[in-house]
Amino acid sequence: MERLLAAGHLVTVVNRGSAPPPAGVDHVVADRNDEAALAAALGARSFDVVVDQVCYTPVQAAVAARVFAGRTGRYVMTSTIEVYDPATAALPPVPVGVPVPEGVVDPAGWPVDLELPWDDGAFLESQYAEGKRQAEAVLTRAGGFAFASVRSAHVLGGGAREFTGRLAHYTERIAEGRAIAVHAEPLPTVFIHHEELADLLLWAAGAAFTGPLNACSDGELDVHGLAAAVAARVGRDPVCRTVPAGGPASPFSFDRHYAMSNARAKELGFAFSRTADWLPGAVAEALDSRSASD
Template sequence: MNTILVIGGSRYFGKSLVTKARDAGHEVTVLNRGSGTPPAGVGHVVADRDDEERLRAALGARTFDTVIDQVCYTPQQAAVARRVFTGRTGRYVMTSTMEVYDPATLPGAMHVGGGGGGGARGGRGPVPVTEESLDPVTTGAVPGSGPAHEYAEGKRRAEAVFLRDPLFPYVSVRAAHVLGGGREEFTGRLGHYVERIAAGIPVDVHQAPYATSFIHHREIADLLYWAAGHSFTGPVNAASHGALDVTALGELVAERVGRRPRYRVVGEGAEASPFSFDRAYAMDNGRAAALGFAFRPVTDWLPGAIDEDAAGR
């Protein structure tokens, strides 16, 4: 039995992660600001992670085999965690994002490389990016503005805090677009397609969209749990086998809702529907697969996720 602290873990795949670890016999504690009560059999620490003094006080003398950080969005939060958990944990797993690779939020043309299990279907562009395609420490701060840039830059710089002169073994799980769970999928991005295609409303797409990567909400919970129990360190991409472009996604939705999709091509620089990208946006999952994690093909679970979303409407 291990002691596991989950920072966040109050919604979506965080809840699945917490119950999975509990049911496996581990001593699990959830840390949040009181926004959600953990399930039975799970400990609870109420604290604001941004307040270092109160965080230390709330934790008291507790130590953990592993910390899984679901809600680290800024380098400031990472710096607080790095100081507070030094000497308190034997391993730190941070949920990061594929957005750290987004060429639109990085200077110049980003190098892409690798092959492996993330190969694209129904889209154009270079091979999916590997973990080596981005080193947040050497990239440094990237100027920019807007919510997408702020999110990607916050995650990149948070990773850099942990990776630079590490004080404990650290893993960053760069998650693909997480789908499934019906209304639990709070972003509504899959619902955008289900609703529009079912109603015959055009979906806005780029002229030549690139493929992107996805992962099921239970699959990312499984991977985080798996990463907590291993000894590897550094970044690891988390994506189901097989990337899809927006039209391939639309075809899958159309099969489930029984209506052909309609598309409307947007002009250059204009905003399109979620998951339509005018730039390279798929990840290679070869490192995690080589380390022993068994990914599912995206086409195995996505039809069921579409059905869940449609049933909740």
């Protein structure tokens, strides 16, 4: 939002009113799940581009497709690396060690079931990845605007504002000498700094590409590499506890290869940073937030 305002764009924020936007923003209060109320709240407004940060289900996507058809020329949805989780869907095989390209999950052909209980919180939590896959599929087929989805890697950074708390999990455990639960042979994944993701979304809003786009910084990292980066800042060696096969592990410890290819974004002109360059700063922010809360 701040980047759009700084670039001189007119910005409209649509939410339920729980989080006020910054000054200079047109604020529309509406529940996106209520199609009639959303359309009424928008009135005669039209947009060059819509950036959807909170689309989690095909039902929400279908509402958005109907409401914004004819109101915008471009629609960008924030999606997730979780769409590639082989534990949540039957996906085409990718050789171990090969970063996953966008075509492994093709929204144009992905099946959609609007009758599933998408309004049930417990169901939605358990079907997060499938909800994103089906939301992409609905918007891809909708027509009425050019559609692109940004499949974000695991987002880190922001200190106390880091919404997942996963980096805090590592800083706290390593600082306190508590064990990190890891798989016997953890495989790598990819990350992106929250500022870089914001830069990419701004770029995507003004670009012309359509379809899915992977968003991740350069450099894969497994759980031991992440713990080592945290330990270097904490000044204390990490303690790791190996879990049995199929057992619960710490976030970012994966027993399957979980890294995306960012080649398409690079070919389209976006330059990524390296995870190794920004991760120490993100760890420092997490440590500062921990100290402030003690």
